[in-house]
Amino acid sequence: MNGNRRRTTNSIEVNFLARWLVVFFLLGLSGLFFVYLKNQQHSVGSQAHEVELALREAEAKNEALSAKITAMTSRGALQRRLDDGYIKLEAIRDTAIARITPALPAEPDGVLRTASRDPEVRFGAGAPQRSVNR
């Protein structure tokens, strides 16, 4: 009996099975990891897209506001507001001006100037050109 039973029983080769199980497990794991990475990529891509849209929106809003500010502070707009009396030009009193350069004499046109860009007038004839960079 024993001899017969031994003849009909197949032995399981655990090592062989384990090796293939590990191979299939690793393959499955790599597959899952690949899918996970792909999903992550999609997710990061979507986030990048959202950020791009938000940036574009902010940029467009910024441009629209800049254009609005330009329109509101343009010469034409300011002139209209001046004409309508919404803003007023007021002369700065002479005593309220801190002079960096001496005032020019009020001749011959009777108009006092705050400063002159002409170095000869500011520093006297023949004066060397002064430079800010020393």
Place this chain on the structure above:
Amino acid sequence: MRNAGARIGLVCGFLVLVFTGFAWRLIHLQILKHDYFSEIAAEKHCFRLPIPARRGRILDRNGEELAVNIPVRTVTADGTHIHDPAAVAAVAAPFLEIPEKELAEKLTTGRQYVVIRKEVTEENAQGLMRAMEAHKLHGLYLEEGAERSYPNGEMLCHVLGFVDHSGHGIDGIEKSFDAELRGQDGFRMIEHDRKGREIVIYRGQEQLPEHGADIRLSIDMGLQAIVEKEVDTTYKELHPAAVSAVLADPQTGEILAMACRPNYDPNNFNEAKPEQMRNRTITDMYEPGSTFKIVIADAALNDGIVDEKTRIFCENGHFSYGGKILKDHHGYGDLSLNEILMKSSNIGSAKMALRMSDEAYYGYVRRFGFGEKTGIPLHGEISGQVIPPHRWDMLTKTRMAMGQSVAVTPIQMVMAMSAVANGGKLMKPRLVLNKGEGDAVEENVPLREVVTGKTAKFVATALQGVVSDQGTAPLARIDGFTVAGKTGTAQKISPHGGYFENRFIVSFAGFFPSDRPRLMGLVIVDDAPIGSSANFGGLVAAPVFSKIGAKAARYLDLSPEKSSAVVQSGTPEHATASIR
């Protein structure tokens, strides 16, 4: 057993055949028909997303914005993504300002690309997208775009020009520098999913846009505002057919201000009439009248035909030549070159011209730039009209000497007078300082030397007399400065031949300060309906020049000249009072 074996063999054979069929089909789809199916897939899911380039701005010389872009969006619909047009219409209608019913009709389409509305503001577009998302609706998409805006409205309209609805420059700087301003659109190859959302990881080839360059003009908006105001006042008070004024730097040829009336608002160019859109300083030619006498004075002096001591008999106001009588406004006897210019003697000028050969005189007219385009970078410039000597009749030379039988454009006159101011060099008018190259500005090289510095200096000094009490334009004086200039009063040419009796184009061209002129100005008033006794360049155009010059000098903070009180005594206000 044999039967069983045969059955197994049959099934296996069948399976082999089936799987071979599948394998063949796979090879057919994936390899043989790869290109075909890839194309179909790409057509369905891939497309080229344009990335529009931003149009460059136009700035004045100090960086003030003259033409800017306002971002706007175009709303498009993909009919295949819209399952409930009525629901989408109900959400989108308030943002698109389209009646709900009309919008629902537009959205009920099987087409993949339908433009629903252009030029939707950024605010409305973003609001629409948020509302669509909140209601979980799909099918409406935004495209980027920009609307051109001119913040100063009518100011400088003829120089700036405008763009059409597709963003192409149609007039002015917008047209001349369209290629530089427009830049180059970019693109991105993208794939989208079933709902039309981009699949970012499948982005393909991408080319970033090259944004348009900013154009920095030589125009100074401070001076432009001064010129516009005075031109506007003149146009409203005198009701002429047109008024033009130009301010330039005679040393460099840079145009600092340029204005014409009538004008238009480039933001609403559709409403403008053709005559409002003409930049008359370059598109219109006119007989300049006495301002043209600077040419014969320079020519005769430069060729040694006359000198500062030469005196010319002016026939007491009546000179019979070629069977015609040439008249002066007053009768004069012997006049020097200085006095001929100061009194604006037609006879003196004609006699100087007669002493020159035809070719020599014609040569000087051409060397001053008349009869050819100045090359200002604006479309529509004409070259004026200078008749060549072989077509002259007996009177042509004498008429040309006093600014008749010749037609010039205002910009030509500005550059010719600048040559007198800067020591005899004819400059090319410069309107653009740079094109997106930072602060780099090329030096403006003179086109040619028209006359010697000595000749130019002499004529410039002589022209100071024109603005004195003895000259024709005391009203052109500017407090604190010595002004040199010349008046022009020319009868308008009738389209039926000859001249109109009481219709004039009057002008004044002048420059200051005298030692090193910084500003050159020209004012032209065309056909002001005022009596012929008052319609002179010295009475109509000169005061406008004076007002512009005085304000411009203060704006530029020019140092007053001490000698001006001696050369040109009195004040314009006094002179105005005595004439009126």
